[in-house]
Amino acid sequence: LRNLHGGTVVASYPFDDSASHVMQGYYSRSVDDNLFKHLALTYAKNHPVMRTGEPKCPDTPDETFEDGIVNGAKWYDVPGGMQDYNYLNGNCLEITMELSCCKFPPASELKKEWDYNRESLIAYLEQVHIGVRGYVKEATNGTALPDVRIMVAGINHNLTTAQFGDYYRLLLPGTYNVSAIATGYMSMTVVGVQVVEGKATELNFTLAPLGNEPTGGITVPFTPTTTEARPPAQPEHQPIQPQDFRHHHYNDMELFLRRYSNGFRSIAHLYSIGKSAEDRELYVMVISDNPTVHEPGEPEFKYIANMHGNEVVGRELLLNLIEYLCHNYGSDPEVTQLVNTTRIHIMPSMNPDGYEIAREGDVRGYTGRNNSNNFDLNRNFPDQFTTITEPRQPETIAVMNWLKSNPFVLSANLHGGSLVVNYPYDDDKQGRTEYSKCPDDKVFKQVARAYSQENALMHKGHPCEDLYQSEFFEDGITNGANWYNVPGGMQDWNYLNTNCFEVTIELGCVKYPKAQHLPLYWDQNHRALLQYIHQIHRGVKGMVIDIKDGTGIPNATITVEEIDHQITTHLAGDYWRLLVPGTYHLTASAQGYNSVKIYATVPEEGVELVDFRLTRMRSDPNGQAPMDPRATQDPAEEVFQSFIKDLSLGQGLEQLVQSTVTESSFRYRRYKELSEFLRGLTFNFPKITSLHSLGQSVEYRTIWALEISNKPDEPETAEPKIRLVGGIHGNAPVGTELLLEFAAFLCINYGKNPTITRLINETRIVILPSINPDGRELAREKQCTSTVGMTNTHGKDLDTDFFGNASQRVVEAQPETRAVMDLILERGFTLSVALDGGSLLATYPYDKPVQPVENEETLKYLANVYARNHPKMHLGDTGCSMGNIPDGVLRAAERQSHMGSMKDFSVDFGHCPEITVYTGCCLFPPAVQLATLWAENRKALLSMLVEVHKGVRGVVKDKSGKPIVGAMIVLNGGVRVFTAEGGYFHALLAPGNHNIEAVADGYQQQRQEVVVSSYEAASSIIIEFDMDNRIFGLPREFVVATAAASMTALVVTACIIWCVCSAKSNQQKDGFHRLRQHRDDYEDEIRLTSMGSKKSLLSNEFQDESESDEDALYTNADKL
């Protein structure tokens, strides 16, 4: 607001003063006066008070403005205003809006002010698109010309073009003559330019240089200069060469990348894969015709530079490459074809922190080589021969995750300090300097030569004669280990852990050359950089698809006979196999499919297309009905299949996480708060939750179980049931908080997020957040290693208290253990996950030593799924002095072997696979870390809700269609599950082929083969028993009657034992345990005598009986 003047409501426009500085009433007109009036009117006429021109302000009640606008100087002469400065010294037109009579009105009026001004602000904003706009380019090489004057005849006010040669000249509708003028160029005028209302007219200029002055001439002397003059591929066409030859520090580089991603949106997309140790973004520019997505069939290429911070040539070359690709796309055939057929990822700096301390002119120094934690990133990757003990760095972790989530095919990693292309392997077992051949040696030599051949100096093979006189590399390439050993390098990790082939390129003997030499590096390498990208289009590529429905098969393997290196297909079934010319035997295999073998000939030039069509396996040795998992599907099931498939592949879960809300102030909750939190959930979400007490701790705290399901109080036996358990050790309460958060997360998103809603509708989720509440009360925050609170009040580590077999039990089970054991023994659970702390990994049974678990493959697979969906766990760096654990997954006994663990009990007696997840090294980390821990585990926890739907499921019936309850399903001759109400069963299995047998008393055993996939939901199978009319040579009815009689007898006996025991003991519970023990003994016996079908049926009846009694003691436990 102006000096000496109260507030008012008006739009005023330039000029604000005049040469004479007459105080009032002198109209000071700019050459764009009509335009300014139009702009001021646009604002005023959309403002209900301003447009009246009569603000009626208390200070000046009589002041009026025609149409609500006024020329600044006419109203009041103000020298030194911002508005006029904008117009006279910049390209910008500015007007001044006075918005209210009162300068600082009460807050209550702000809403009214917003309503008055909203339309005006938007209408005014739209005016930026009127007039003429366009670009000014150089005629010979097409580069943008900044600072070119744009003149409109008759209006003596010039604009200049901005950085990209772009300009915006606001004009009122009409016909104009517009000129572009720049020193050193022929000026250009376009006459009769039509400007219409509402939309800017596009007008581009191309200015030819005056005379024949060469542009971008390089006159820098450089020894040795050996760039050969090469005839251009197409003499009539000259690609546009890059111009930006200088060293780009982080901020400069960031600006450069943003400029290109904004300026070339259709082909350039900038993203970050994470942050450096000092929080700098690890940027990647992706250049392709559809840069933001992987197009099935189009291979992904990458260049990574500046991994060693002081080796900077690659960094600048890659920025130049971005310039080159962007400017030549659409005009240069080679660039256009490369960009259209390849997705090219360019990471100019993997070590931006190191770069910032490196120094220009460094020839072979080390300052800035390492990251800011002083680790060499190219010694920081897991190695096949050596254990890397140095902690994995954030840059390394980011790159590893990046490589795992994109189907890269070919890559190069740009270094400096020598001049050679180096290919795998980089080391060998003995650490000797000798050739360490990888299975794809021929391919690597071919791609390495493709680069070195285009760099004449490199190709000669004498890299740095001044520094290392005797060094010679034939053709300018070398096997890594044959040069010198590099354990922990990125290149080998690519080859051994992904589908990507990577080489390491040394670009020159000087690590950090002077900026003036950069153009020469471009000259020497730019053909090689392009030629290397072309190598991605050699060998064999194609699709692996299901012959029946034509859908792609993800994660299928492509094997080449005699090359011991498999390639896997991406999500759509697409694959690429780099190969040198020749004829090969290729085999495509996928779980549940018959393999297909094909001969293929790789041509001298280009790529051979080979598609594989695979048939589902339908083998069945017993000649029974073949089990095509898709045969029995109804449409609803098919929809669910694709729902699970979407969540299992690619970014499905990631997208789910992104699309869900999570709102919590993370903190630790002790027992009282925890109970309130759980009650709060059931109060707020009564339709999908139900809270039960499983029993009480030694100090009478309740062991809570929260069920989340669409019908929480109904036993929906057709749905899989998952158990999530936290806080078995009270001193490791992270799991408790994660489970509370997870429960809230599920509830809050129910009905809002369709995926979460569906998962809850189809799954029964039982959460036991804290099973050792007494220990938890004693534990203290920030105690990372303390054992205070680990045990229950009796000093018992609950994870050593789960014994199913009475003979192994020395003393009575702790009440906490008892409560959880009873829940486990109810069976019916498909999967269980326990959360604990003290390392960063997932373990699977057994905890007890010696014995391998029967379904080890399945349990290990489940642990792997969790670890894989955790951003750090799967990298295997436990970070808590446990060294590297491959994939972050370990058999529990190898971590710390002990008897009586919960998961062993769950597997042996609950017939439910259970894994234990250790969420971090610190047992009780500070509360501020909870948000991070939640972010790390959210996706993995969700993955378990998806995983529980896989495996095999079905219904067991007799011939008449009557479901058979308590039938035993034997998996691969070992692990058993039992059918529930309705004859339902569900068992998780590792992907692959499995044999299942169904056994029920009085029926003939049934055997079937099933195929389990890693990304498909279990499809429902129906096992139908033939009625066996005569059992043991007796009529069926008779046997059933006898069995019923024996059962009655047993029940009576049990009651008698129970009564006697009750009488003997003061505690009702004791007598109870005897019964339990009986049953436990029974279980063991069953395990020993395989296929004890009759007994199992009996034991089931027996169990039912005992549990009905138990209800009196443990309220509601049966509802779970």
Ligand SMILES: [Zn+2]
């Ligand atoms: Zn290096």
